[in-house]
Structures are given as C-alpha cells and as structure tokens.
Amino acid sequence: MGKIHKVTFTDTGKSYDIAQGESIVTSSNSKGASLPFGCMQGMCTTCVAKIIHGDFEYLEEPEPNTLTEDEIKNNHVLLCITTPLTDLTVSPCPE
Numbered sequence: 034m035g036k037i038h039k040v041t042f043t044d045t046g047k048s049y050d051i052a053q054g055e056s057i058v059t060s061s062n063s064k065g066a067s068l069p070f071g072c073m074q075g076m077c078t079t080c081v082a083k084i085i086h087g088d089f090e091y092l093e094e095p096e097p098n099t100l101t102e103d104e105i106k107n108n109h110v111l112l113c114i115t116t117p118l119t120d121l122t123v124s125p126c127p128e
C-alpha cells in the first residue's frame with residue numbers, strides 16, 4: 034500500500050482516503066462512492082473528471098484520442114486510471 038491521500042469530490046462534498054497507486058474510481062467506489070465507469074482501462078471516457086487541486090499520475094497511459102488537448106490542458110483526467118500523489122479535489126462530470 035502506498036501513501037494515503039484524501040480525495041474530495043466537489044459534488045457530494047465527500048472525501049475518501051485513497052492509497053497512492055490505486056485507481057481513484059476503484060478505491061472510491063469500494064468506500065461507498067458511486068463514480069461512473071465503463072472500461073476501467075482509459076478507453077471509454079465514462080469516468081472523466083476535472084482535477085481542481087492537487088497532483089496525480091496515471092497508472093497507465095490513456096488511450097490516444099480519448100481526451101482532447103483542451104481537456105488535458107484543463108486538467109481533465111480519466112479517473113479510472115488516475116491515482117493521487119497529494120490530497121486531491123475532484124469535480125466529476127466536468128462541463
């Protein structure tokens with residue numbers, strides 16, 4: 034288990050303690066969240082969300098052409114393959 038970080042969702046206001054190295058979707062949902070997901074492999078974009086604050090890394094590279102350059106610039110990520118490097122604030126279902 035990696036270092037534990039607090040991941041807070043702006044829509045529900047809820048926070049989950051997630052170990053660095055774990056998928057935010059898998060870990061949050063196992064703790065009672067209901068984040069949307071599909072492929073869980075960085076392909077379908079069902080899990081897209083915006084990182085408002087904090088640092089993250091990808092567990093694996095997203096498939097090419099899943100997120101647009103604008104989305105990437107705006108800190109949109111595929112949460113299923115994202116893990117926290119610091120405490121994070123996340124806005125699900127960004128505009």
Ligand code: FES
Nearest residue numbers: 071072073078113
């Ligand atoms: S669940 Fe498909 S890209 Fe994340």
